Amino acid sequence: MAFSNDVKIKALVACARCCCICHKFCGIKIECHHIIQEADGGSNSFENCIPLCFDCHADMLSYDDKHPKGTKYRPDELKFHRDGWTSKINAARPADYCxxxxxxxxxxxxxxxxxxxxxxxxxxxxxxxxxxxxxxxxxxxxxxxxxxxxxxxxxxxxxxxxxxxxxxxxxxxxxxxxxxxxxxxxxxxxxxxxxxxxxxxxxxxxxxxxxxxxxxxxxxxxxxxxxxxxxxxxxxxxxxxxxxxxxxxxxx
Ligand SMILES: [Zn+2]
Incomplete structure (x- = not known):
């Protein structure tokens, strides 16, 4: 199963089609990644979806637990990136921008x-x-x-x-x-x-x-x-x- 179109649209609008990790604007070069993988019980909900650029997405997919190199992104960290970035975007110029x-x-x-x-x-x-x-x-x-x-x-x-x-x-x-x-x-x-x-x-x-x-x-x-x-x-x-x-x- 993949994310439904509704979930994808909501996620892409929330991040303004910018990667939630590196914040670059991606246009069509963006992909919706499961924060918790489906194989590990992750759902196809908006809560479990983080839009990423090709480079950051490739980082997620290339990490090999059997041959660890570098530092893996954990689900909690991904949620933090997603929520931090979308709250910045949703607030446009944040209401508390002082x-x-x-x-x-x-x-x-x-x-x-x-x-x-x-x-x-x-x-x-x-x-x-x-x-x-x-x-x-x-x-x-x-x-x-x-x-x-x-x-x-x-x-x-x-x-x-x-x-x-x-x-x-x-x-x-x-x-x-x-x-x-x-x-x-x-x-x-x-x-x-x-x-x-x-x-x-x-x-x-x-x-x-x-x-x-x-x-x-x-x-x-x-x-x-x-x-x-x-x-x-x-x-x-x-x-x-x-x-x-x-x-x-x-x-x-
Ligand atoms: Zn990125």
Whole structure:
């Protein structure tokens, strides 16, 4: 048995089609997971349903009790994630959103902008051509520093719209850094990496596919950064320290 359509609709509306664990907006790329598995007596009720993105859902399914690696999500923790997130969404801007909450969100907004300013990594990846040229790895330092806070709850906004924007940025930054980590390698200069030149000669199809994916991921980082900046300025009525947007990025 699976969840009924009624249960799915109620669950997807309650979370605004955002993953209940990582909070990213998923659109159609979302799945309803049983908090307690059916094999363990879990029901198909709304209470037992948690909508998850593909990545978080894959984490649930890949954990192997016989060969434990990492830390398993327990049903109580999943319920806590689901209820915490849906209560944020259902309250839109929560009724109890007060001046203190606004101050906390303003503080976090400024922390993010200090860690990831326009003129740092974001500006760099918005213009850099990763096809056939090496790049200074230190230019991506801001992104690594932001990614290090992805799981820290003190880096979550109380305002749900801003939290969705932050989670989207966090997701795209992780994806971009993952692609860079898998597909670029040190050159003669240890501070500089590149997508290997020999790939371009020997496996051109693969080379251009990789470079396209990197550029696509970079432009998603830049777009989600812009969205967070715009929403933050509007909803928190706060000046950002940098108003200059990077120019558009050359493609291969
Ligand atoms: Zn997720």
């Amino acid at each position: 001046d203190e909450h606004r101050k906390l969100d303003q503080g976090l907004f400024l922390r993010i902008l200090r860690r990831l300013p326009w003129n740092g990594s974001i500006g760099f990846i918005s213009t850099n051509n990763f096809a056939g040229f090496s790049f200074d790895c230190r230019a991506l330092l801001d992104l690594h520093e932001l990614a290090a806070c992805n799981d820290d709850p003190s880096w979550e906004f109380i305002d749900p719209t801003l939290e969705i924007a932050r989670a989207n940025l966090a997701h795209h930054v992780s994806r971009f850094l993952g692609l860079i980590g898998m597909n670029t390698f040190p050159t003669d200069n240890p501070d500089r990496n590149s997508v290997p030149e020999e790939w371009e000669r020997e496996r051109p199809e693969h080379f251009f596919q990789v470079v396209d994916e990197i550029h696509e991921a970079a432009s998603r980082c830049v777009d989600s950064y812009k969205t967070l900046l715009r929403e933050g300025r509007r909803r928190l009525a706060i000046e950002s320290p940098a108003d200059e947007e990077p120019t558009s990025k050359p493609k291969t």
